[in-house]
Amino acid sequence: MLDALKAQPADALLALIKLHAADPRADKIDLGVGVYRTGDGATPVFKAIKGAEQRLVDEQDSKSYLGPEGDGAFVSGLMPHIFGEDADRGGRIAGMQTPGGTGAVRLALALAQKAGTRRVHLGTPSWPNHAQIVADLGLETVPFDHALPDGTANVEAVLRVVREGEAGDVVLLHGCCHNPTGIDYTDEQWRAIAEALATSAVIPVLDIAYQGLGHGMDEDAAGVRQVIAAVPEALVAYSCDKNFGLYRDRVGAFYVLAKKPDDLDTIMSNANMLARATWSMPPDHGGAAVRIVLEDEGLSREWLDELGDMRERMRGVRERLAAADAAIPGLNLGALADQNGLFAVLPLSSDQIAKLREDHGIYMAGSGRINVAGLHRGNIDNFIAALEKVAG
Ligand code: LMR
Numbered sequence: 001m002l003d004a005l006k007a008q009p010a011d012a013l014l015a016l017i018k019l020h021a022a023d024p025r026a027d028k029i030d031l032g033v034g035v036y037r038t039g040d041g042a043t044p045v046f047k048a049i050k051g052a053e054q055r056l057v058d059e060q061d062s063k064s065y066l067g068p069e070g071d072g073a074f075v076s077g078l079m080p081h082i083f084g085e086d087a088d089r090g091g092r093i094a095g096m097q098t099p100g101g102t103g104a105v106r107l108a109l110a111l112a113q114k115a116g117t118r119r120v121h122l123g124t125p126s127w128p129n130h131a132q133i134v135a136d137l138g139l140e141t142v143p144f145d146h147a148l149p150d151g152t153a154n155v156e157a158v159l160r161v162v163r164e165g166e167a168g169d170v171v172l173l174h175g176c177c178h179n180p181t182g183i184d185y186t187d188e189q190w191r192a193i194a195e196a197l198a199t200s201a202v203i204p205v206l207d208i209a210y211q212g213l214g215h216g217m218d219e220d221a222a223g224v225r226q227v228i229a230a231v232p233e234a235l236v237a238y239s240c241d242k243n244f245g246l247y248r249d250r251v252g253a254f255y256v257l258a259k260k261p262d263d264l265d266t267i268m269s270n271a272n273m274l275a276r277a278t279w280s281m282p283p284d285h286g287g288a289a290v291r292i293v294l295e296d297e298g299l300s301r302e303w304l305d306e307l308g309d310m311r312e313r314m315r316g317v318r319e320r321l322a323a324a325d326a327a328i329p330g331l332n333l334g335a336l337a338d339q340n341g342l343f344a345v346l347p348l349s350s351d352q353i354a355k356l357r358e359d360h361g362i363y364m365a366g367s368g369r370i371n372v373a374g375l376h377r378g379n380i381d382n383f384i385a386a387l388e389k390v391a392g
Contacts, residue, residue, distance in 0.1 A: 013128065013365055020363045028361035029379050031370040034179065034342045035247060036213075036310050039376045046245045048303035052292035056285070066284060068275040069268075070097025074287040075253050077294035081217055082208065082238060082255070084225050091261035093228075094268050096275065097282040100250040101209045101239025105172075106133050107254045108205045108235040110274050111267070112170050113137055121161045121171040121202070123147075123154075125345065125367060127179045130172060130207075142169075147183045151335025155189040162193065165202035170235075173227075175208030176220035177341020180369035184214065184340050190223035194230035204231060209239035212307045213314065214340035232259045240290050242342070243307055249286030310373075314342070317372045317380065324384045328392045336372070345369050352390045360386040 016032035035043045045053075069075070075095045079087035087093070098104040109120065120134045123146030134141045144157045161171055173193070178184055185193065197204055206224050214220045228234055233256075240251040254271065258264045275281075293299045321344075322337035336344050348356070348368045356362040362383060364370045375383055 011128075016363050016365065019357075023361055023363075025361040027379070027382060029363065029374060029383055031362065031364040031372075031374040031383075034242070034371050035373070036242060036245065036314075036342065037371075037373045037376070039313060039378075041374075041376060041378070043245070043247075046303060046306050048293050048299045048306060049244060049246065049289050051299050051302070052289040052296075053285075055292055056288055060288070063284070065281060068096065068272045068281055070282040071284060071287045071291055073295070074291040075255075077291050078238065078240075078253055079255070081294075082211070082221055082224065082236070083228060084218065084221065089228065089257060092259070092264070093255055093257050094264045095236075095253050095255035096268065096271060097287050098237075098252040098254050098275070099279055099282045100241055100252040101207065101237055102129060102133070102252070103250070103279065103282065104237030104239070104252040104254040105130065105205070105207055106137075106278070107271060107274055108237050109133060109137055109139065109170065109172075110278075111256070111271050112203065112205065112235060113139060114270055114274070116168045117170050117203070119166070119169045120205075121165060121169060123158060123173070125180055126172070126174075146178065147181050151183060151332050151339065153178075153183050153185045153189060155185060155192060158185075158193060159196050162196040162200045162202050165200065167201040169202045170205050171197075171202050172205045172207060175206050175211065175224045175236075177210035177214045177343070178339075179209065179341070180343045180345050180365065180367055182336070182339030182341050182344045182372075185223055187222055187226075190226045193223075194226040197227060198230040198232075203233055203235065205235045205237065207237045209237075210242050210341045211238075212243040212304075213311055213342060216311070217304070217307070220340075228257055231257070233257055240286065244286070244290050244293070244303070246286040246290070249289075250283055251286035251290060252282075313376075314372055317375045318344075320380055321372070321375075321384070324387070327384070328387050331387065331391055342371050342373050343369055344372060346387075346391075348391060355390050356386055360390075362386055 020030045119140045121142045124143040131141045145154045211220045236255040238253040241247045318336045325334035346368045
């Protein structure tokens with residue numbers, strides 16, 4: 001029976017990790033998968049997380065099951081950071097822990113599907129796994145353009161979807177640091193989206209995977225908070241992979257905003273059932289470490305400082321790239337200074353991307369997405385010089 005299966009292509013983004021590792025050139029540059037790197041090219045464990053992990057080693061007295069909802073104090077501890085004051089909106093928000101942001105997106109869409117959703121409106125380009133999850137669930141992706149050619153967000157496109165979408169439709173929105181473009185809605189645009197969603201039949205799924213990597217924890221949640229304040233119902237997928245550096249520990253959370261507090265028990269009973277049937281329970285270790293950081297003032301301060309350093313370093317890289325705009329006019333590098341987070345998309349052809357890889361040892365996604373955190377003082381001049389050669 002299994003010989004009926006057709007071979008599937010390897011995930012193109014994850015395949016880049018292996019390609020880069022196999023390249024013997026000492027000056028190769030990895031701008032592929034979205035992990036933060038320091039100015040030395042390392043992805044260290046946050047000091048605050050190390051401190052929390054030490055406490056776990058010293059004090060954790062059981063690894064017995066917690067249940068499909070995971071660590072409740074981790075889930076509630078994140079809420080003021082995501083939703084701000086009145087973090088549960090008068091008892092209308094509940095959540096549960098998930099295996100990474102991917103688990104949260106999957107759970108949000110599976111729950112929407114159980115409630116009747118058939119179509120997911122998705123601004124493209126988007127993180128490739130979004131459309132893959134939608135398809136794997138048997139839902140339909142309805143694409144709209146996320147960005148304008150000048151490197152800003154196409155707010156009219158999302159407003160059209162929200163105004164014209166049908167009952168039960170979902171619109172999947174990136175909360176901040178859009179992956180792959182780095183192009184976020186402005187506060188004013190978020191206000192317009194929130195207002196339109198308030199009276200729309202379309203339900204938002206807000207994916208927040210990079211909070212704190214754009215302008216700050218509160219700033220990066222401002223759009224999400226506007227939507228949450230305006231709409232009757234919303235689903236939220238959250239990832240701690242990047243802003244706590246916990247990638248392989250798979251730390252995420254799923255939240256639901258219900259019309260009224262009384263609805264939450266029924267909604268969450270469905271989410272629990274879906275989680276149980278899919279992964280049973282989320283892995284505990286990373287979530288427990290985040291909980292300890294959030295509960296401890298000193299560790300929290302240390303974490304926010306480390307996050308601030310990451311943000312500043314990436315701003316510096318963006319500014320350096322933007323300063324090369326005049327030298328390579330076709331790439332619109334100037335726009336990178338106003339974009340956010342780990343990613344930007346360079347309008348390179350697949351031949352140019354292949355040339356960068358083969359001739360210069362520069363690895364980026366086939367979409368032209370670069371991870372700006374892969375650049376630092378030691379390699380950024382080489383990168384710009386290679387871009388000039390290939391696309392100048
Ligand atoms: C990325 O887009 O590079 C990250 O979100 C990692 C992933 O899982 O794809």
